[in-house]
Amino acid sequence: MENNGHEHVIEVTDLRRVYGGGFEAVSGISFSVRRGEIFALLGTNGAGKTSTVEVLEGLAPPTSGTVRVLGHDPCTERAAVRPRTGVMLQEGGFPSELTVAETARMWAGCVSGARPPSEVLALVGLESKAGVRVKQLSGGQRRRLDLALALLGHPEVLFLDEPTTGLDVEGRRETWELVSALRDGGTTVLLTTHYLEEAENLADRLAIMHEGRVALTGTPAEVTASEPSRISFELPDGYLVGDLPPLGEMGVTGHETDGRIVRLRTHELQRAATGLLLWAERARVELRRLDVRSASLEEAFLGIAEEASAGRATATTTKEYAA
Numbered sequence: 278m279e280n281n282g283h284e285h286v287i288e289v290t291d292l293r294r295v296y297g298g299g300f301e302a303v304s305g306i307s308f309s310v311r312r313g314e315i316f317a318l319l320g321t322n323g324a325g326k327t328s329t330v331e332v333l334e335g336l337a338p339p340t341s342g343t344v345r346v347l348g349h350d351p352c353t354e355r356a357a358v359r360p361r362t363g364v365m366l367q368e369g370g371f372p373s374e375l376t377v378a379e380t381a382r383m384w385a386g387c388v389s390g391a392r393p394p395s396e397v398l399a400l401v402g403l404e405s406k407a408g409v410r411v412k413q414l415s416g417g418q419r420r421r422l423d424l425a426l427a428l429l430g431h432p433e434v435l436f437l438d439e440p441t442t443g444l445d446v447e448g449r450r451e452t453w454e455l456v457s458a459l460r461d462g463g464t465t466v467l468l469t470t471h472y473l474e475e476a477e478n479l480a481d482r483l484a485i486m487h488e489g490r491v492a493l494t495g496t497p498a499e500v501t502a503s504e505p506s507r508i509s510f511e512l513p514d515g516y517l518v519g520d521l522p523p524l525g526e527m528g529v530t531g532h533e534t535d536g537r538i539v540r541l542r543t544h545e546l547q548r549a550a551t552g553l554l555l556w557a558e559r560a561r562v563e564l565r566r567l568d569v570r571s572a573s574l575e576e577a578f579l580g581i582a583e584e585a586s587a588g589r590a591t592a593t594t595t596k597e598y599a600a
C-alpha cells in the first residue's frame with residue numbers, strides 16, 4: 278500500500294466491469310487514492326463512474342482486474358472493509374414513512390460503534406428536521422440525510438456518489454465544507470460528481486473518465502495546466518491579424534478569428550499577454566473586449582470529450598501526473 282511515501286488506501290488495477298448483456302462499462306482502469314485525500318471521479322454521463330464505485334464499495338465483483346480498499350478485496354473480504362467505510366449511494370431508498378430521526382436510529386442499529394444519530398444530523402444541518410417524515414424532505418435534504426447515514430460509523434474511507442446533486446448553492450457549499458473538514462480530520466474521500474466546480478474546489482486529485490476509461494488523472498492544477506490558456510480581444514480598427522507581432526515569438530501556439538475577435542491559445546500566458554499589451558501600447562491602440570484567462574477544469578473536460586469524439590482518446594492517450 279506504500280507508494281512514493283504515500284499510503285494508498287484505495288488501489289484500482291486494470292479494473293474491467295462487463296454487465297450481463299455483454300456491455301463493457303469499465304474498460305481496464307487504474308488509479309489509487311492516498312490516505313487523507315479527497316479524490317474525485319469525474320466524467321460524462323455513462324462514463325462508468327458509478328460502475329467503478331460500486332466495485333469499490335463491494336456491491337459488485339470486478340469482471341477482471343483487482344481492487345483493494347484498506348488493503349482488502351471489498352467484495353470477498355467485505356467483513357474486514359465494510360465497518361471501516363461509509364457509503365452514500367445515489368439513491369438512499371429509505372422507508373419514506375419513517376422520520377429523519379427514526380431513519381438515523383434504525384441505521385445506527387446496523388453500524389457497530391455508531392455515533393449518536395443526533396450528532397450526524399447536526400453535522401449535515403438536519404437537526405431541525407428530526408421529526409419530519411423522509412417523504413416530506415426536499416431532494417437536497419434527502420441527500421444530506423444520505424450523507425449523515427454514511428457518517429454514522431466514523432468511516433476511515435467515505436464513498437460519495439454525486440453528494441451534492443439536487444442541493445442549492447448554499448447546501449452545496451455547506452457540504453463542501455463538511456467534506457473538507459472530514460478530510461482534514463483524516464478521512465479519505467472518494468466522490469463522483471458532475472460538477473466541475475465541485476472537483477476544482479474540493480478534490481486534492483481527480484480522474485476524468487470517458488466511455489469506461491480514465492483519460493486524465495492529477496491534481497486540479499496539473500489537469501488544467503495541460504490545457505492552453507486563452508487570450509481574446511477585438512482587433513483595433515484598421516488592423517489585421519498580420520499586423521500583430523509574430524505570434525509564435527510570443528509563445529502563442531494557435532489562434533482563430535471570429536469576425537474582428539481574435540482568440541489566442543498559449544501555454545505561456547504571461548509571456549503572450551505581455552507581448553500583446555506591449556505591442557498595443559506602442560501602437561497606441563486599445564484592445565477592446567480583452568479577456569485573459571488560464572484554462573479551467575471545464576476546458577480540460579471538454580477537451581477530453583472533443584478528443585474522444587474525434588477518435589483520439591484511447592487508453593494510450595491517458596495522461597497521468599504524480600502517482
Ligand SMILES: Nc1ncnc2c1ncn2[C@@H]1O[C@H](COP(=O)(O)OP(=O)(O)OP(=O)(O)O)[C@@H](O)[C@H]1O
Nearest residue numbers: 296297300302320321322323324325326327328329
Ligand atoms: N445493470 C446494467 N446493465 C447494463 N448496462 C449498465 C448497467 N448499469 C449501467 N450500465 C451502463 O454502463 C455505463 C456506465 O454507467 P454508470 O452508471 O457507471 O456511469 P456513470 O459515469 O456513473 O454515469 P452518470 O454520470 O450518468 O451516473 C452506461 O452506459 C450504463 O448504461
